[in-house]
Amino acid sequence: MNPYEKLLLQNKAWSQEKIQQDEKYFFRLAHQQKPKFLWIGCSDSRVPANEITGTDPGEVFVHRNIANMVVHTDLNLLSVLQYAIEYLKVEHVIVCGHYGCGGVDAAVSNKSFGLINKWLRNIKEVYKTYQSEIDSEPNHEERVNKLVEYNVLEQCQDLIKTSIIQKSWNERNAPEIHGWVYGLSNGLVKELITIKPDINAIHPVFRYSDGEL
Secondary structure (H helix, E strand, O other), rough: OOHHHHHHHHHHHHHHHHHHHHHHHHHHHHHHHOOOOOEEEEOOOOHHHHHHHOOOOOHHHHHHHHOOOOOOHHHHHHHHHHHHHHHOOEEEEEEEEEEEEHHHHHHHHOOOOOOOOHHHHHHHHHHHHHHHHHHHOOOOHHHHHHHHHHHHHHHHHHHHHHHHHHHHHHHHHOOOEEEEEOOOOOOEEEEEEOOOOOOHOOOOHHHHOOOOO
């Protein structure tokens, strides 16, 4: 049996197990989606939002990309963000990075990765901003992990610079923004920052008065 066929069999087994536990499980899941959380995480397969948080499908709305980035030109991310904020009315946005992130590791190198260079440049800008603090770490692994933390903090700041977040703050005083880092070695989350709705927390040059996208 090849790995693909195994996936299909595991899906059938999982579905049957869920129905045995609760025969209306999929009926309820199909007829409602009211998550309170938007998760912006890394594409790394070892960092699944639902398993880390112990939540069921339908509880966390998820967007993932390399190194959990909030890039102001990324229409995919912005579309997910707008839908989660304006239509699902999520109350919390979590940016979750993870220690040992391959994207962050690649960004501190001088190796060329082709098209991926365009994406990694955003992380390199974070490294440039905090280079002295990062370079003071004693070894490469700890430097990467320090950049992981700074990167999460910067992505949280990039979130509150969007008109999507600012409009929601003005209209319903939500959502809160949270910066997390997940530890692959122990399965625990480290909370780095929580930003509560406050337009005054945003540098004036990034504030929008009309709420337009």
